[in-house]
Amino acid sequence: MSFEVWQVAWFTTWVAAIGTLLILPPGIALGWLLARKHWPGKTLVETLVTLPLVMPPVATGLMLLKLFGRRGLLGRWCESVFGVEIVFTWRAVVIATAVMSFPLLVRTARLALEGVNPRYEQVARTLGAGPWRVFWTITLPLAARGLVAGAVLAFARALGEFGATIMVAGFIPGRTATLSLSIYHLVQLSRDNEAWGLLAISVALAFGALWLSEILLRKRPSL
Amino acid sequence: MNRSKLLLRIVGAIFIGPLCHGRLAAGEVTVFAAASLSDALREIAAAYEKTTGDTVRLNLGASSILARQIKEGAPADLFFSADEAKMDDLAQAGLIDPTTRRSLLSNSLVIVVAADSNLKLSSAQDLAKATVRRLALAEPETVPAGIYARVYLQKQGLWEAVVGKMVPTENVRAVLAAVESGNVDAGIVYKTDALISKKVRIAYEVPRGEGPRISYPLAMIKGGENPAGAARFLALLSSPAGKSVFAKYGFITEP
Amino acid sequence: MNLEIAHLHLPLTAFALEVNARLGAHITGVFGASGSGKTSLLEVIAGLRRPAAGRIVLDGAVLSDAASGVFLAAEQRHIGYVPQDDALFPHLNVRQNLCYSHTIDQPGPPPQITYAHVVEVLDIADLTERRVASLSGGERQRVAFGRAVLASPRLLLLDEPLDGLDAELKQRVIPYLHTMRDEFGIPMVYVSHNADEIVALCDDVLLLERGCCVRRGTCADLFAVSQAPHYILKPD
Numbered sequence: 256m257s258f259e260v261w262q263v264a265w266f267t268t269w270v271a272a273i274g275t276l277l278i279l280p281p282g283i284a285l286g287w288l289l290a291r292k293h294w295p296g297k298t299l300v301e302t303l304v305t306l307p308l309v310m311p312p313v314a315t316g317l318m319l320l321k322l323f324g325r326r327g328l329l330g331r332w333c334e335s336v337f338g339v340e341i342v343f344t345w346r347a348v349v350i351a352t353a354v355m356s357f358p359l360l361v362r363t364a365r366l367a368l369e370g371v372n373p374r375y376e377q378v379a380r381t382l383g384a385g386p387w388r389v390f391w392t393i394t395l396p397l398a399a400r401g402l403v404a405g406a407v408l409a410f411a412r413a414l415g416e417f418g419a420t421i422m423v424a425g426f427i428p429g430r431t432a433t434l435s436l437s438i439y440h441l442v443q444l445s446r447d448n449e450a451w452g453l454l455a456i457s458v459a460l461a462f463g464a465l466w467l468s469e470i471l472l473r474k475r476p477s478l
Numbered sequence: 479m480n481r482s483k484l485l486l487r488i489v490g491a492i493f494i495g496p497l498c499h500g501r502l503a504a505g506e507v508t509v510f511a512a513a514s515l516s517d518a519l520r521e522i523a524a525a526y527e528k529t530t531g532d533t534v535r536l537n538l539g540a541s542s543i544l545a546r547q548i549k550e551g552a553p554a555d556l557f558f559s560a561d562e563a564k565m566d567d568l569a570q571a572g573l574i575d576p577t578t579r580r581s582l583l584s585n586s587l588v589i590v591v592a593a594d595s596n597l598k599l600s601s602a603q604d605l606a607k608a609t610v611r612r613l614a615l616a617e618p619e620t621v622p623a624g625i626y627a628r629v630y631l632q633k634q635g636l637w638e639a640v641v642g643k644m645v646p647t648e649n650v651r652a653v654l655a656a657v658e659s660g661n662v663d664a665g666i667v668y669k670t671d672a673l674i675s676k677k678v679r680i681a682y683e684v685p686r687g688e689g690p691r692i693s694y695p696l697a698m699i700k701g702g703e704n705p706a707g708a709a710r711f712l713a714l715l716s717s718p719a720g721k722s723v724f725a726k727y728g729f730i731t732e733p
Numbered sequence: 734m735n736l737e738i739a740h741l742h743l744p745l746t747a748f749a750l751e752v753n754a755r756l757g758a759h760i761t762g763v764f765g766a767s768g769s770g771k772t773s774l775l776e777v778i779a780g781l782r783r784p785a786a787g788r789i790v791l792d793g794a795v796l797s798d799a800a801s802g803v804f805l806a807a808e809q810r811h812i813g814y815v816p817q818d819d820a821l822f823p824h825l826n827v828r829q830n831l832c833y834s835h836t837i838d839q840p841g842p843p844p845q846i847t848y849a850h851v852v853e854v855l856d857i858a859d860l861t862e863r864r865v866a867s868l869s870g871g872e873r874q875r876v877a878f879g880r881a882v883l884a885s886p887r888l889l890l891l892d893e894p895l896d897g898l899d900a901e902l903k904q905r906v907i908p909y910l911h912t913m914r915d916e917f918g919i920p921m922v923y924v925s926h927n928a929d930e931i932v933a934l935c936d937d938v939l940l941l942e943r944g945c946c947v948r949r950g951t952c953a954d955l956f957a958v959s960q961a962p963h964y965i966l967k968p969d
Contacts, residue, residue: 325661343661427644427646444620
């Protein structure tokens with residue numbers, strides 16, 4: 256395998272990891288809100304969050320392009336406040352993968368948190384623990400397995416992201432070249448043999464991540 | 479009528495309908511053509527359809543992608559490429575009828591910026607300046623417009639300076655879209671592309687002598703579904719009437 | 734202890750919980766069939782559920798008052814709660830469960846009840862490093878009591894604590910409840926559908942039926958011995 260292949264693989268893993276880490280706090284928070292609380296507009300939020308999961312990824316990518324482009328609302332804000340551009344950089348790749356993985360994380364986090372018996376949380380409250388402490392010392396540890404499985408699943412999804420990424424980051428060798436984008440590019444250049452190499456890595460990474468996720472989800476201790 | 483009969487009819491219509499529709503109706507010509515030819519071809523095709531009653535199906539995109547599709551067996555009657563290399567490729571694979579091959583058009587390269595941009599370019603060398611942070615080109619390894627642009631930049635000694643700010647796109651029209659959206663500072667497209675868009679303006683035109691030789695070859699694909707129709711359309715494209723339409727859009731027509 | 738429950742109203746699925754009572758005994762029993770609202774009553778007192786109407790005042794301090802919108806959060810009430818399924822934290826061992834309340838910085842005087850004392854009284858000294866899942870039913874109950882007591886609550890709510898234990902085991906756990914009352918002096922509200930337990934432990938009994946307190950009195954008032962050595966409810 257050539258050096259470039261490893262660079263692409265490393266870049267893909269790295270942005271997927273960053274993207275996943277970025278969505279963990281809001282994903283778990285939203286999962287908790289959906290699992291434990293009832294509030295007006297809950298169904299609307301549930302639907303909106305699930306949207307990227309069901310919409311064509313390029314459609315999501317188009318929306319992100321309009322939002323983060325130089326003339327877009329957030330694009331202009333980022334440029335004026337931080338002086339950084341989003342589209343056509345690695346940041347756009349992170350954003351695209353984060354947005355596409357978010358619904359998956361929220362779903363799994365919600366399931367994991369719903370699986371924690373509320374009785375434990377109630378007893379902890381009567382022992383003097385406020386809601387934050389209950390979350391950190393009781394809810395989170397008990398939901399940990401499911402949450403990690405969700406994070407791994409989100410990571411696996413981020414690894415394979417294509418449609419939204421190509422819209423908002425494009426394929427720029429050395430800057431936004433992920434595994435899936437590179438495979439597409441190589442196929443267009445009729446360099447199929449090299450594409451196979453990248454394909455093998457993609458499959459291996461996805462397989463590994465899913466395997467881990469399955470193991471974590473299966474051995475759930477009876478609560 | 480009872481429910482099950484109605485259901486059967488609906489299911490039948492859903493599945494069988496499109497099949498009937500999808501079969502090439504008599505007199506349908508499929509043309510795979512470079513993206514830069516979009517507007518001119520649409521106009522010629524509309525005229526053709528009116529006079530002959532045939533339908534013209536245009537598949538427009540990067541010549542590299544189209545050539546690949548034809549190689550993989552996509553149904554095409556005519557291939558209208560933006561560079562000779564792609565046509566040579568198909569010729570070597572024995573996929574075209576070499577007797578029908580001809581080069582009709584040429585084009586020139588321009589550097590465009592957004593219509594509301596303040597960027598001024600007195601020469602191509604200005605592309606290396608810091609004021610141009612992002613430059614869009616068609617994919618420089620495969621898409622003809624990108625190859626022409628790269629060859630030109632290499633000749634000008636600008637390639638190294640520009641490669642770090644390059645945003646490659648899938649075809650030349652995507653370059654135009656990128657410049658229009660404001661997400662890049664400038665782009666290299668054909669003059670004909672710049673002329674159809676009101677949202678961009680030409681900042682610099684590459685003089686004919688300096689730029690690479692651009693040529694648009696056209697040929698019939700062997701084993702196409704409608705060779706008669708294809709031959710008719712090809713004749714129209716090569717006729718003075720056809721050429722005048724191309725000229726109107728800014729193409730340089732070979733006599 | 735003086736717990737005032739004034740005109741409490743909490744809508745439940747089939748009926749509404751309506752209680753108006755003053756509790757002051759050492760151990761008050763709440764007797765009723767399953768689904769009569771007993772658990773909901775405990776949850777309201779503990780601050781885990783918000784009543785639609787009514788006031789709850791403990792030793793002069795208002796815990797909740799629907800009319801004025803006052804609602805003291807569960808973590809601030811210092812009311813212990815041992816739910817029906819003991820709810821020992823499965824990810825912590827016995828000692829960590831017991832000391833959970835001690836990990837929280839609470840204002841006020843240091844707890845009177847010490848870890849060593851509780852562990853000795855409830856006979857759980859040799860269980861402390863064990864994982865919760867490895868404990869027997871009786872052991873789990875005692876650890877659950879210990880955990881609640883170590884928070885130095887001013888009132889302890891017990892929801893069917895002996896449910897699921899066999900008769901012999903119950904006989905062995907009941908003395909611990911007596912000891913808890915005697916050694917730690919914490920007033921309790923004890924909920925059960927089992928008359929024998931109520932008679933063995935409680936001084937004052939409320940009979941709850943479909944959310945309403947239909948009878949009130951001492952064990953002697955409400956219960957009579959039946960053929961087998963069990964207690965049954967006296968007719969009205």
